[in-house]
Amino acid sequence: MHDFHKGGCVCGQARFRTLGSPRRVSLCSCHWCRKRTGSVLGLSVYFDWELVIFTRGQLKTHRLNSDAGRWIKSQFCPECGSALSWTLEFLPRYRGLAGGAFDHPEFIYPERYVFSRSKPEWLEVANDISLCPNMAGPAKDVRDQS
Ligand SMILES: [Zn+2]
Numbered sequence: 001m002h003d004f005h006k007g008g009c010v011c012g013q014a015r016f017r018t019l020g021s022p023r024r025v026s027l028c029s030c031h032w033c034r035k036r037t038g039s040v041l042g043l044s045v046y047f048d049w050e051l052v053i054f055t056r057g058q059l060k061t062h063r064l065n066s067d068a069g070r071w072i073k074s075q076f077c078p079e080c081g082s083a084l085s086w087t088l089e090f091l092p093r094y095r096g097l098a099g100g101a102f103d104h105p106e107f108i109y110p111e112r113y114v115f116s117r118s119k120p121e122w123l124e125v126a127n128d129i130s131l132c133p134n135m136a137g138p139a140k141d142v143r144d145q146s
């Protein structure tokens with residue numbers, strides 16, 4: 001039951017800890033994920049909001065609109081600029097964490113690839129990762145695993 005995962009930003013100023021298993025794990029090639037990562041896709045790991053605890057450091061918040069026109073509250077380290085965490089209007093009960101920010105990301109396996117319409121042609125993903133050309137469907141409830 002003590003399923004902890006830890007992570008933090010590049011400079012180590014901000015550190016977090018999660019409890020339990022992620023509710024949702026997605027790859028995403030939306031405009032925001034490409035910009036925040038500086039890469040072709042982001043790895044988004046969502047936990048119940050209250051099961052993510054920032055154990056150290058300060059975060060700065062930036063609010064923006066998603067490709068689907070809803071708000072994203074993005075939080076990053078003001079020292080090194082690492083994008084660490086976010087909350088979506090679309091999934092307000094969950095808190096997203098950047099998959100690459102975990103110290104040991106081996107437990108993370110994506111279920112879906114959203115905004116896959118922007119997937120580069122040279123990138124192949126495993127057959128059990130469902131491709132959603134646009135955004136994913138809404139969470140059914142807090143136990144949603146879909
Ligand atoms: Zn930092």
Ligand SMILES: [Zn+2]
Nearest residue numbers: 028029030033
């Ligand atoms: Zn995205």
